[in-house]
Amino acid sequence: MTADHSGERTPLVDLQCEAHTYPDGTVGIHEIDFSVYPNEVVALVGGNGAGKSTLLEHLNATLVPDEGELIVDGTAITEDNKAHARKAVGFVFQDADTQLVAPTVLDDVLFGLQNYGITGEEAERRAREALATVDASHLEDRIPHYLSGGEKRLIGLAGVLVLNPSVVVLDEPLAGLDPERSRLVAKRIRQIHQEGISVVLSTHDLEFAAEIADRVCVMADGNIIESDTPQAVFYDDELLNKANLRPPTAVRIAHDIGVDSTAQPVTEADLVSIFSKT
Ligand SMILES: Nc1ncnc2c1ncn2[C@@H]1O[C@H](COP(=O)(O)OP(=O)(O)OP(=O)(O)O)[C@@H](O)[C@H]1O
Numbered sequence: 585m586t587a588d589h590s591g592e593r594t595p596l597v598d599l600q601c602e603a604h605t606y607p608d609g610t611v612g613i614h615e616i617d618f619s620v621y622p623n624e625v626v627a628l629v630g631g632n633g634a635g636k637s638t639l640l641e642h643l644n645a646t647l648v649p650d651e652g653e654l655i656v657d658g659t660a661i662t663e664d665n666k667a668h669a670r671k672a673v674g675f676v677f678q679d680a681d682t683q684l685v686a687p688t689v690l691d692d693v694l695f696g697l698q699n700y701g702i703t704g705e706e707a708e709r710r711a712r713e714a715l716a717t718v719d720a721s722h723l724e725d726r727i728p729h730y731l732s733g734g735e736k737r738l739i740g741l742a743g744v745l746v747l748n749p750s751v752v753v754l755d756e757p758l759a760g761l762d763p764e765r766s767r768l769v770a771k772r773i774r775q776i777h778q779e780g781i782s783v784v785l786s787t788h789d790l791e792f793a794a795e796i797a798d799r800v801c802v803m804a805d806g807n808i809i810e811s812d813t814p815q816a817v818f819y820d821d822e823l824l825n826k827a828n829l830r831p832p833t834a835v836r837i838a839h840d841i842g843v844d845s846t847a848q849p850v851t852e853a854d855l856v857s858i859f860s861k862t
Contacts, residue, residue: 595619596750596782597656597673599642601649612638613806616652620751620782625773627793628786629817630803631828636786637678639803640753643784644673657750671700674744678756680736683743684728689715692728693743700747714746715739718772734765741772752776754785758792770796790832794818794850802827815848 686692693711
């Protein structure tokens with residue numbers, strides 16, 4: 585973890601966004617002050633249209649604020665150096681088809697490297713390594729378009745990891761995946777975190793958010809209305825009501841059976857650990 589002279593952590597990404605207005609006049613997000621710190625997993629939660637994707641797309645300058653600033657690894661991002669943001673902040677889209685463009689899976693992962701001038705044997709070695717880290721080596725000759733949704737998501741992730749980003753952003757990483765694929769993607773996200781890469785993701789699955797996140801940001805009407813630990817967020821009924829969210833199952837069970845309120849279990853594993861002590 586890095587620290588500045590005041591002893592506070594220095595963010596890897598710092599976004600100030602007064603507002604982002606889409607061409608049709610819709611304000612996607614407003615008054616956003618959002619930072620990503622080293623070695624953390626942040627989950628954005630909130631109802632449909634709350635602004636999660638719009639915020640995420642600002643983190644690698646896919647979208648830019650009407651007024652505001654994006655700073656990545658200490659560098660202010662402008663029209664001229666967006667490539668810095670794209671490389672440092674890898675983005676895995678929910679709709680992987682928008683990301684996978686080459687004729688084969690291996691070519692696709694190589695494509696990202698070529699954009700940064702890495703070619704030949706070095707590029708192939710790194711691309712194969714990235715595919716191996718997402719358990720997708722067996723897919724390297726396949727046509728990306730015909731892969732399953734879960735496989736596409738993993739290849740999108742490999743295409744991002746190959747560039748050694750400081751932050752990986754995933755928009756709804758589990759959407760449309762079967763339970764097995766969800767577990768695989770969640771496992772890979774945990775591994776990325778263990779390797780010291782920060783992760784920011786959006787999700788409608790609050791069980792997943794409770795399991796994976798160090799910090800949960802609740803969004804409503806284009807704004808972050810709370811940013812805190814999963815315990816603080818998921819035990820704040822008023823906040824959840826405001827954002828139209830239902831607490832994760834473990835929290836509802838804890839309420840129903842009257843678990844000691846100081847324990848604040850948010851995951852199934854937390855509940856099991858409480859029961860195994862009683
Ligand atoms: N391309 C666009 N043009 C106009 N308005 C848009 C566009 N994309 C998003 N919006 C609007 O911006 C607001 C925020 O949308 P966004 O997609 O960021 O929300 P979200 O929290 O990701 O929603 P969901 O959970 O449904 O994916 C919504 O009002 C949405 O209708």
